[in-house]
Amino acid sequence: MLPDFNRLKVFYYIFVQKSVAGAARELNVTPSAVSQALNKLECEINVPLFTRLHKKLVPTFAGDQLFEILKPFIRDLEAGIKQMRQAKQVPSGMIRIGSPIEFGKSYFPGLFASFRKKYPKVVFTMKLGGPAEIFPMVKAGELDFGLVDIFLTRDQVFEDFGVYSIEPLIDEEVIMACSKKYYEKEIKGDHSFENLVSKEFISYQKSSLTLKNWFKHHFNKFSAGLNRVLTVNSHQAVITGIKTQLGMGVIASHIVSRDIKRGKIIPIKTDKKNVINKISLVQLQDKVPSLTEKTFINFLKTDILLSGKSRKFVNIS
């Protein structure tokens, strides 16, 4: 069906030069090699592509048509290969990142901007979503890497972790919390499993995965039927729900540290230490990062390291 592609290349140069000798010079071979390749191509597709004049070849209509197909291809190919090669010398081209929604919204644009001040040839594509979306996209090569919230995902993707390289970047303490009013009305100092599971909760998912993970961590068990009064995939909304006595929710402690200090929000503590949630960088394990990717990852890590001193992160979803 499809002819020998290298013979198409020979045809292209003959067409451009209208001459076997010219094409031979371009290709750094003898005219004989060019002549034979063209003959083989014409034989292969069984269509004459040139009329032979003395010292010159005149394209047939079929030759014209074939050239019209090849011209844009070779132009684009040359540009594409050149760009790939450039990207090995200077960070350039595109980086495709997956990120939690609110982290992506509030943190990455600023990071992209400062990175691009150093490396203006790099552009970004970002996919905002939960780990259930980010992981498969990284695996399929649609994203170069992702940031995921591991605490949220523990039971969902455990079987596939072997294919990824997961590197924690950010640790944060995760707590169950409610408002002071709710605590005095509903909890009353009773932090037992039985008391807690009978109350109302605000959940990030229908599966209440985060809540389940909190109970598993603190009590080594969980209840299948938590009373989930609100499901919303936003930490801000969960905090608002807590403050308005809607129920309890799982939250990163530094986000509400001021409210905790003021006594407005009460963390629910057990004899176990709090969960340390890890925001991790996820990549395909066997993938060799390009220069551009490596440069960006180092930039990201440095930025997080510096920013981590002041714990300035906004909400992480």
Next chain:
Amino acid sequence: MLPDFNRLKVFYYIFVQKSVAGAARELNVTPSAVSQALNKLECEINVPLFTRLHKKLVPTFAGDQLFEILKPFIRDLEAGIKQMRQAKQVPSGMIRIGSPIEFGKSYFPGLFASFRKKYPKVVFTMKLGGPAEIFPMVKAGELDFGLVDIFLTRDQVFEDFGVYSIEPLIDEEVIMACSKKYYEKEIKGDHSFENLVSKEFISYQKSSLTLKNWFKHHFNKFSAGLNRVLTVNSHQAVITGIKTQLGMGVIASHIVSRDIKRGKIIPIKTDKKNVINKISLVQLQDKVPSLTEKTFINFLKTDILLSGKSRKFVNIS
């Protein structure tokens, strides 16, 4: 610079299948051949195109980019080759014709229409112009063939005739003529060279080539400084100029046969027979016509043969 094109084909199939085995099946080779070709390609351009997972290959961003370049090319190539092959079975595709202006205008559209009733897959491009335009285009392969008026061109392209195949299709008698009034006032029965060259003429070209050819034919000489009172590249205009006593002009006799019979237009005769002009079919001699071209040429010749019985041709320019 440009990589081995056949390895690009291998890459394309791997990408489509996301699998070495799948690509091997498509290409009818072993997986080993595919694996090695891909490795050589990556080595050649020094850019990884896939991340190797177990039983699967995940494209890198560079791989994605390369595929975007190849996809339209291979799609177009398959369609193009298919069309070329079809044209060998059924007349189809494009025919590019050169023609004298008024002949082209009045004759060919009708011919194209009836040809396309038989062969609806054929389309036409026509270039209207004089032989000076048509010949080089045929030579350069920009036209598949041309119709040219040989009498008009004799001295211009003689040296190049060897490269063409020239086949007379239409003979027509060419005369010098003027109106009856102009004849009685200016010619008065004196058909000598000296008398004629002193008069006014209507010419098709600045070079007055046609007039020169007429004199050469009838007198074996011509005058360098004919009094050319109008230059126009239209037979109709020449006839009108003749009728309005502007001067003499060279014209095909059958076009004005009724006016000659009525005595309104007088042919200038010498002891030599009149010029027989040939409208000829011109092709590159070494070109092998495609099926489509052959079919059309036969159709054209048949049409001319049948039409020639009634001498129904309109003006020829």
Next chain:
DNA sequence: TCTTAGGTTAAGTATTGCTAATGCTTCCGG
């Protein structure tokens, strides 16, 4: 635990690309 399927690598054979030599032809310059 065993089997299957898929990817990879090395070695060797089969095939093709390429070169060198030769021939033909046209064009140009002396």
Next chain:
DNA sequence: CCGGAAGCATTAGCAATACTTAACCTAAGA
């Protein structure tokens, strides 16, 4: 008019590469 140059084509044979075979490794599924 003749000789040389330039360009295309063909043949034969060598060099290089494509491809196959065999073997290996590994993850996934039964």
